Each structure stands twice: as C-alpha cells, then as structure tokens.
Amino acid sequence: MTDPASPDREATAPPAKTTILFLCTGNACRSQMAEGWARHLRGEVVAPYSAGIERHGLNPYAVRVMAEAGVDISRQHSKLTTELPIAAFDYVITLCGHAHETCPYFPAKTMHHGFPDPPELAKTATTEEEILAAYRTVRDQIRDFVAALPESLRT
Secondary structure (H helix, E strand, O other): OOOOOOOOOOOOOOOOOEEEEEEEOOOOOHHHHHHHHHHHHHOOOEEEEEEEOOOOOOOHHHHHHHHHOOOOOOOOOOOEHHHOOOOOOOEEEEOOHHHHHHOOOOOOEEEEOOOOOHHHHOOOOOOHHHHHHHHHHHHHHHHHHHHOOOHHHHO
8 A cells, every 4th residue: 555645646736726817897796706606617627817907896787686596796806907916817808898998917828708888788787686697697698608717718
C-alpha cells in the first residue's frame, strides 16, 4: 500500500478555473446578472467577475429578479475595470454594444454576446409586473448563455 504522504505519489492539483470578465456599460444589470449566474451555475469551473465602462450602481430590479431565481447578487456592487482584483482574464465578454465598442484592452480572448437592456425594455411598462417581466426576460437569456460556459467559449 502506498503512503499518501509519500513523495513518490504524483500530486495532482485541481484544474485552474477559467477567469471571465462580463463587461457592460454601467455594471448595473446585465453584467451583474451574468456574474451571479456564473458563480451559481458554473462556480466550480469559472471564476466570474463583472465591471462597467462607467459605474451606474447595482440595479434593484436586477437584484430582485435574480433573487426570485435563487441567486443572491445583493452583495455585488457596481465597479469599473480599474477596480477589479485581478488584471488578466482568460475571456472578456461584452454584453452590450456600447461596452463592445469602447472596451478597454485586455490581454484575453474577447467576444461579444449582446443582451437587451432591461431598463430600456421596461421603459414603456405601466405596472410593476411589466417592469419585472422585462428584467426576467433578460435574466433568463443570460442564464441560458452562462449555463454553457466555459465550454461554449472554446468552440
């Protein structure tokens, strides 16, 4: 029987997580939802981060609809790329056109996967339920996208 502490035993380190930055204009809704979903659904293989080109504050409707789905993003906060705890990522994914057009340089594989802006979708809503429906639509689209990560990035 081999002693587990023996130097002859080959050590196997767990595989490193794929680091992903979700980037949006204000880091208020879409990128926050993506970070929350990635941590919730793919946290064993993905280290997710989110940031914005600007800082708009965490949107309370985004927090609310994510909580409905069992994902707590209430402790996340809106931040700029310069405030991130790491500077290098495996992937940077822009989630809105503005972020895609103005994305700062990152030494990473970059891609764009746009989603509708929940506040824009809710602009014509006349009831609280209509507002929430707009946010839920985007929440669910982002969930479906994130559920396939990181494998879908390698194709």
